[in-house]
Amino acid sequence: MSLPRDIVRRRVTVVDYGMGNLRSVAKYVSRAGGEVRISADRADLEWAERIILPGVGAFPDAMAELERRELINPLRDMVEGEKKPLLGICLGMELLAQFSPEVRDTRGMGWVDAEMKPFDRASMRVPHVGWNQITNRNPCPLLEGVEDGSFFYFVHSFHMVSHRPELVTATSRYGHDFTAVIQQGNVYGTQFHPEKSQSAGFLLLRNFIEKDL
Amino acid sequence: MTRQTQPIPFQPLGVIARRSREMAERAKHLEGEDGVRRCKKCLIPETEQTVTFDDEGVCNMCAVARERDEDIDWDARQQEFQDIVEQYRGKYRYDAIVPFSGGKDSAWVAYTLVKKYGLKILLATFDSHFRRPLHLENIERVVRALGCDHVTFKANDDVIKKTMLESLRRRGDFCWFCHTGVVATPFKVALMYKVPLIIWGEPGTEQSGGYYNYKTKTPPDERWFNRQINLSINAEDMQGFVDGVEMRDLEPFQLPPWEDLMNMGVTSIHLGDYIKWNAPLQYEILNKELGWQMAEVENLHPRYHYEKVECFLQGTRDYLRYIKRGYSRTVQRANLDIRNGVMSRDEAEEMIHYDAQRPASLDVVLDYLGIDEDEFNAIAEDHQVYPHVHDPDKVRAAQRKLDDQPLWERLLSGDVPSDIDQ
């Protein structure tokens, strides 16, 4: 249970662009202490103190949907302008990158100095599906209390590669080490699904909500 | 698929009892005389809920005890507790809600909070329905001595009886109503009186070391309720199991919505995660300063008669556990002594026969539930945990009844004594 805190709950908006298991994420965030809205409206992004970008599906479809729902500019304003903490989950993390080759080369939001690369289908089963363990690489408030070797649930065919190792908060291993958690400034990303990862996922979401970031 | 439109009522299949006996020979080849692996340090068998063994054959409960002694900074924990308390002192109608059975543990919490921390607390009790006279005396003495306000909720006998039978059949444990009522009540009281701080007692880490440990603490929240407390049954589930019962009847056993508690800013903690528990010492202090007293408890070695004095059915409850798992409360308490270096494993082994007793209270329970002993045994044996097989030859009938047994026989008999001349 949480330590004493003000009764006012942190305001969190889960971005609704039609992709991703929004209700699962929202419900888990609520259990972790947040007051949650699921929305694509600028007003709700402005209301929020924290923004979560979920995502399941293909990169170009996701960017197209964000465009179609006119979310790109509001998100840029919140993240780049007002520096609100934003957490990208799974495909949502991938969208933080500069670029992905999935289906066709597509630009991402570019908030993290990284790009997406595919797992090698010739040498391993793709996608990477299942529980896997992480290793902490750089300190990050989201992973406080999450020990090395903690299990999270992964489902993905692409992984994030950055030439700046200090951004890589934690890695996991599938054939080779790959980025599991990344942070650049007020932007965070988890390749795994914290809302599917039981107590470790809960702790991470609670850190995102409760800690001063 | 079935063309049936109605579910059938639950009855144990008898399969587990039979298969356990069939498997008994096989298990004997694996480990020890009865095929049940035990910890090398203490006496806990593998049949306990969350036991695991390390490569040396030492159990995770022993590991938890070592963690308690070597890895936890109890001074820092105490400071943490102080900090929590100061955040709530004087701000609400009560500083804290204290879930209060009146047993040694909750009496200790109340005593500590009032005498050591000077808090104004509200005691919240769920009447566990078979509370013994000496226990009620203990409550009177403690509550008066500490000067606390106190609320008690008693659920109705009809519903309790129905749920007792149902949870006995499904889980081999008739105490579902009490496990759930005891936890639901303080949360409701907290909401009712708008008091966000709830302070529970012993986290039970060493009895059930696999669910939580001292490092993680045992947060008494909705997850804990479902993980460890309610036998994996909620009131909404039970409503479909028993006839003639609506949700209103089961509401005493239902947690209030966790959202409501979160919106109140609930902080729910175990005192035992912040202040190291020491059962014998606590008893001594409670006895000397508040007059809290031991009582004879069935199936329990007398040195532990400060534990479990609350409930008349305790002996039968522990006997059930013996049939299911092959050990019960005396050995469980002895294990704590072994881990604290107060007793050797050999000395503890001498006490095993306390667990292997058919308590006199069983007759009262059977009468109350309206089943006979064969059915009771059949149900219990259908809940045996592999690889344990119950051996009735090892069980002795108790030589005596508890002092209050005649009282319960009178109360539960259904006879209506009248003062009015016929």
Add this chain to the structure above:
Amino acid sequence: MSFVRLIPVLTLKDGRMIKTIQFDQYRDVGHPRTMGKVYDSQDVDELVFLDITATQENRAPDYESIQMFAEECAMPLTIGGGVKSRDIIRELLNIGADKVVINSEAVRRPEFITEAANSFGSQCIVVSIDAKRYSGSGYEVLIDGGYERTGLEVVEWAKEVERRGAGEIMITAIDREGTMEGYDLDLIRSVQDAVSIPVIANGGAGLLVDLLDLIKETDATAVACSSLFLFTDNKPIKVKSFLQTGRVPVRPI
């Protein structure tokens, strides 16, 4: 690192969770929302949730009850019952499924397996096979909740299912399920030997040692149980503790 996955199977009928015996008689086991809370608290690796009368009643799965359950579960969910079209799959994925189960429709229209795998990824598609033993003819596949015989031999069908693109197979021994008499090791072994995709073994667990036997004697990597959790005091945490003691690699509690 590969762990043995422990997978509870829960079944829904008329808005309540129930448990059948050999797909016939059934008992009420609880409410979808509260059972979701219970299983969420138990460190299970993933969970299978089936609306078992959807096909028989010729309707889509009961999304409302499924959502009640799924909302409480912070774990991977495999959901099925009446899955006949990609729209249904899409809807299930939207309300919390990570994988979906296809059973009767896969037999009626095997190309549906391929369509689904192509649209959603094979890792998303589990084909469930219910098999019953008939004297003289081995194991036959049954559909519609065990009500209709198909004439298909189980191993042949399993191979076909893999060929068509399923990501996993769940194999249930109808004669064993709900009886707590132990797994049908012959059936499970025969299916596992025939395919290279993961096989979830289901039907018959009653004693803790049944899972150990299953794993040691068939190299099963995914073990499902139902009655064991519903009618005994053995929780998933207890089962994992037992397997750990038996030196089976499981994701730690």
